[in-house]
Amino acid sequence: MPALACLNGVFSSPEDARVPIWDRGFLFGDSVYEVCRLYQGRAWLEAEHWARLDRSLSAVRIRGVDLDALALRMRQTVLKSQIKEGIVYIQFTRGVAPRAHAFPQPPVPPTELIVVMPYDDGPTARRRIEGAAVISRPDLRWGRCDIKSTNLLPNVLACQEATEAGAIEAVLVDRDGYVTEATHSSLLWVRQGVVEASPEGTEILPGTTRQLLLRLIREEGLSFRETRIARSELAACEEVLLSGTTLELMPVVRVDGDPVGSGMPGPIARRLQTAFRRSVQRWLETGA
Numbered sequence: 001m002p003a004l005a006c007l008n009g010v011f012s013s014p015e016d017a018r019v020p021i022w023d024r025g026f027l028f029g030d031s032v033y034e035v036c037r038l039y040q041g042r043a044w045l046e047a048e049h050w051a052r053l054d055r056s057l058s059a060v061r062i063r064g065v066d067l068d069a070l071a072l073r074m075r076q077t078v079l080k081s082q083i084k085e086g087i088v089y090i091q092f093t094r095g096v097a098p099r100a101h102a103f104p105q106p107p108v109p110p111t112e113l114i115v116v117m118p119y120d121d122g123p124t125a126r127r128r129i130e131g132a133a134v135i136s137r138p139d140l141r142w143g144r145c146d147i148k149s150t151n152l153l154p155n156v157l158a159c160q161e162a163t164e165a166g167a168i169e170a171v172l173v174d175r176d177g178y179v180t181e182a183t184h185s186s187l188l189w190v191r192q193g194v195v196e197a198s199p200e201g202t203e204i205l206p207g208t209t210r211q212l213l214l215r216l217i218r219e220e221g222l223s224f225r226e227t228r229i230a231r232s233e234l235a236a237c238e239e240v241l242l243s244g245t246t247l248e249l250m251p252v253v254r255v256d257g258d259p260v261g262s263g264m265p266g267p268i269a270r271r272l273q274t275a276f277r278r279s280v281q282r283w284l285e286t287g288a
């Protein structure tokens with residue numbers, strides 16, 4: 001099934017969807033976005049994605065978005081695309097107005113983009129079994145990484161370096177030497193049997209998958225703690241994990257070439273991967 005776009009309520013192929021050059025998303029990156037995973041044609045963790053989108057829109061003061069209408073249009077786009085295993089990309093920009101830094105006055109309607117595209121999980125599924133390599137890079141992002149904005153240049157550049165190094169992600173290291181998260185996924189690690197991750201705040205994106213994992217960790221009877229970790233301590237952890245909408249839960253087996261733990265995916269990663277699959281399956285069968 002080919003990808004399908006819905007731009008300001010108009011369906012077309014993504015290639016035919018056009019925004020004017022005065023769109024503030026194009027000019028300033030003045031926009032926020034969300035990415036959801038479709039399993040069997042249904043949007044996983046939909047409520048969590050809407051909640052985060054709502055927070056991002058409020059934080060950057062993009063007004064006039066009706067999230068109920070958006071949810072309806074997303075479902076229409078998914079149905080029309082007939083895509084079952086896929087990704088939904090949603091973006092709102094502050095709208096179209098001649099270039100000036102301050103907000104358009106009077107305000108203009110936001111630009112709304114929904115794209116539904118097929119997603120082949122095969123290569124990532126294989127990586128989830130073997131584990132993946134990451135590199136580390138300085139975190140050059142801004143002071144509001146909790147907002148899911150499309151200003152992603154530092155993420156793009158660090159991820160490209162990871163790709164060139166044969167790694168799947170770059171973990172980002174702040175000025176004090178502490179790891180924050182990765183370019184498009186959350187980072188968790190295990191020390192003395194306790195799963196740990198950076199504290200929620202302005203330095204990281206509140207990941208919807210991380211949020212789910214915290215629930216699964218509790219249900220599995222495991223312990224979780226928010227704390228910080230220096231880059232230099234990462235390879236000495238028992239396990240390191242990435243989480244994200246398409247990665248789901250990815251064991252990390254190498255950091256900058258050094259093996260993590262035994263150099264193989266660890267037992268906690270395996271338990272949480274199983275719990276994740278069970279959770280998706282239960283939701284598909286019962287909606288809960």
Ligand SMILES: Cc1ncc(COP(=O)(O)O)c(C=O)c1O
Pocket residue numbers: 035181182183184185186205206207208209210243244245246
């Ligand atoms: C910087 C960053 N951190 C974490 C995540 C993981 O978030 P989620 O689990 O909601 O996909 C993403 C996802 O794109 C991201 O871009």
